[in-house]
Amino acid sequence: MKYVSEFRDPPAARRLVATIESLMSRRPKTLQGAPLKIMEVCGGHTHAIFKFGLETLLPETIELVHGPGCPVCVLPVGRVDDAISIATSEGVIFCTYGDALRVPGSRTSLAGAKAEGADVRTVYSPTDALALARANPSRRVVFFGLGFETTAPSTALTLLQAEREGVSNFFVFSNHVTIIPALRALLDAEDLQVDGFIGPGHVSMVIGVEPYHFIAEHYRRPFVVSGFEPLDVLQSIAMVVAQHVEGRAVVENQYSRLVSTQGNSAAQTAIHEVFKPRAHFEWRGLGSIAESGLELQPRFARFDAEQAFRVPALSVADPKACQCGEVLKGQLRPYECKVFGTACTPETPIGSCMVSSEGACAAYYSYGRLTSLRRASGLKVHP
Ligand code: SF4
Numbered sequence: 001m002k003y004v005s006e007f008r009d010p011p012a013a014r015r016l017v018a019t020i021e022s023l024m025s026r027r028p029k030t031l032q033g034a035p036l037k038i039m040e041v042c043g044g045h046t047h048a049i050f051k052f053g054l055e056t057l058l059p060e061t062i063e064l065v066h067g068p069g070c071p072v073c074v075l076p077v078g079r080v081d082d083a084i085s086i087a088t089s090e091g092v093i094f095c096t097y098g099d100a101l102r103v104p105g106s107r108t109s110l111a112g113a114k115a116e117g118a119d120v121r122t123v124y125s126p127t128d129a130l131a132l133a134r135a136n137p138s139r140r141v142v143f144f145g146l147g148f149e150t151t152a153p154s155t156a157l158t159l160l161q162a163e164r165e166g167v168s169n170f171f172v173f174s175n176h177v178t179i180i181p182a183l184r185a186l187l188d189a190e191d192l193q194v195d196g197f198i199g200p201g202h203v204s205m206v207i208g209v210e211p212y213h214f215i216a217e218h219y220r221r222p223f224v225v226s227g228f229e230p231l232d233v234l235q236s237i238a239m240v241v242a243q244h245v246e247g248r249a250v251v252e253n254q255y256s257r258l259v260s261t262q263g264n265s266a267a268q269t270a271i272h273e274v275f276k277p278r279a280h281f282e283w284r285g286l287g288s289i290a291e292s293g294l295e296l297q298p299r300f301a302r303f304d305a306e307q308a309f310r311v312p313a314l315s316v317a318d319p320k321a322c323q324c325g326e327v328l329k330g331q332l333r334p335y336e337c338k339v340f341g342t343a344c345t346p347e348t349p350i351g352s353c354m355v356s357s358e359g360a361c362a363a364y365y366s367y368g369r370l371t372s373l374r375r376a377s378g379l380k381v382h383p
Contacts, residue, residue, distance in 0.1 A: 007229030016234040042200035043070030043358025050367035052230040065330035072356035080105035082311040095129035096144040126158035133170035145174040153267035156274035173305035181292035196222035196240035208263025227255040285325020324351035334361040
């Protein structure tokens, strides 16, 4: 398949693995045997790593840790409760991406609310929700705005369309978040043990590469924006390892076939026209991060679900057994969570990381359980 097969070529993958092994052998003697921790920020990379078994190809001293780049995973319990409160309001059609349906709130999920009678519908884009609003003028249609800068432009453009058309029964419950404040919070954490980053490809298509420079300059960590095919990920790992071995810390762009230095200016303009940073936004497991969430500009107040509906807006603690926070900060591997695969499964999720299609726990559960068990029991991972 054009544009896919060439990025899944086994001989090319073997050459990249050999390059990585060769680079790792050039580490100083004092570091030989010590783990090199590389965080893939984006859940899409986590799934590529497990789907294609990339971790099993790498030297065992390379440890891939998973970051906070799954927007559904970082949605806190309180915001899920707010969404359910809106969805169960009189006359509402609540529209959400399928990923968010089963994220647990404090009592139930959106899927649970739907089972109890709420009109919750899965949509593929905000324009689907706007179409529902046009088709159902007597109902209030609310779109659950989720995602990083990747999806924020489509929500923004849909709101601009709704404004142009004068649609009065369409609302957005914005939970859009931005990646840079989250990365900064992660890097400021005293207990962060990450030697380099594989940067998110999709977000970077919108924001470009320049916003990441502080990571290399201030925090002295290599940062490589990466595509999502197996050869993309392997090449990005090789680029991070090369920087590490050569004592460099710069931002590099492996995904240059789609990501430009400046990003997508039309998408950035749409975001700025419709959204502004919230003073604070709470992230599941990471706590409150300043200016990390997006709310609607005053001009769009009439579309703002938080103003149109009375929501509890409570900060609700994660369930005691849930260790999503440690997983999202790369401090814990999913299989190290006490309830992974037992009390917490995709059918009976306790945390959000087991539900989202980009969640690290879902990736381990779907593709990596054998590897995880081998690692946990000290067995050799390589076949
Ligand atoms: S196994 Fe479940 S509770 Fe544990 S970190 Fe993963 S999603 Fe959270």
